[in-house]
Amino acid sequence: MTTGGPGLPRGVLHQRLQHGEFQHARRAPSSRLAGLIEHYWHVSWDLRDLPAQTQETLPHPNVQYVVEPGLTAIYGVHTGRFTRMLEGRGRVFGIKFKAGGFFPFYGQPVSGLMDSSLDPSTIFGSSAAGFEKQILAGDSIDAMADVADQLLLTHLPADDPNVARVSTLVATVANDRSITSVEELASRAALTKRTLQRLFDQYVGAGPKWVINRYRLHEAVAQLQAGVAIDWTELALALGYFDQAHFIRDFRKLVGRTPAEYANKERQP
Template identity: 50%
Template sequence: MIGKTRQELGQPRGILVPRFGVGQFSHQREAPCAALAGLVEHYWHVSWDMQGHPPQAQETLPHPNVHLVVEKDVDGIYGVQTARYSRLLEGQGFAFGIKFRPGGFQPFLRAPLATIADRRVTPDAVFGAAGTAYAARIRACANAGAMMAAAEAFLLERLPPPDANTDLANRLVAAIDADASMTTVDALAAASGLNKRALQRLFQHYVGVGPKWVIKRYRMHEAVAQLQSGTPLPLAQLALDLGYFDQAHFINDFTALVGKPPGEYGRQLPTPA
């Protein structure tokens, strides 16, 4: 929970290819210190070695989070991405990122997060010359642990004052994620005590997308997790549990986001190691 020091992290969600059949792939995460826990969800580091193997495509579903990412030859602050993210992994490489909480980057940007949705901006656009220096410092680190320590020091030096709306946005997104039965904005409004217009303003400013988008994306995360579990519910039951009136609409939405129907996606999942 927010406020704990180095809290335990659950399994990552939304990774469409959970395992590769060839090459080496590593994914590490670490929670922030207590002082940053209301702003940062976790630090992450991925590395791969596909030398001698064909390139492998990795895809992830979008989350309502901003990421500050540094790679070997590119860096950027990525606003909420509304489509699935695809990356072809070839040769050797790495990426290190800070995943901010849903409302956690707005105090650094000091502008509506909707202005950077589906966009990449350079670190210096937000942090000035210190942003460029930060990216160089990350690239100079010898390992993931050193990168995480450097990222934490960078943020602690720029710790913004508390913002009640940041905390509220975080709590509302967490409530959507935790309660699979919360499938409408009306339900969120009733649970939050805010009207729909106030919710829309809060989410556009502090999260970067509307509450309806967040609800639909987390339900799709649940659908993918079910299919990856090896014992998924029948599609008709899964669609009903996720708030769909019929299976056809669920399949259409899943296909549009994931790129293939749920049945085909499930059949193509690699078998457990």
């Protein structure tokens, strides 16, 4: 079940668990943080006395501050799908920075965090330990969101106009499926291709080509989840691929199955 918050989660490969309870809620940050934070999220599950289940999500071009007992860290952009075995009872709280929104806190090229993580105390000092304790003691996502607001507002960095510029470009890629090349994005941004690549390296943590490819594959997954009949060649071309074979290779590499295999599995009860 998903409740509240700004929009539905995107890139979740399995929209339902086979059994047990699963909840995913989201909340918007304080208006003063809206330019830096996409949203807060909270996931909880109860599989006590039930078999463990695998949940998988596709990568996004966002840094995440994740709070979970024994696993709390700030995670850079990950290039592959995230796979997690859910068992017993548990919960996780996360801060999803906007694309580019972590750079003002970090002050270094975010690409250095790709496929790696950072101790939160590196950014938030001694406040990090107290933040984790308060989040883990929180009894609702609203209470946790208030704690997150307090932490981030206390450490609010100076304004950086490039954050809005970059986050707008990434949002454009996410929402406009006609953008299938770096050249086209650079043209829309009125930037040279090299300048665009440097901007993404520093602020996003992944190159524009990677971001475009991931969001086009997100689009493919969303269409398959919708259960509509699909012409694979037509879809591949619409998403910017030269041929169906290239699209299928990329899809299988990221999702772990071919589009047809994934669609068949999602249709199973």
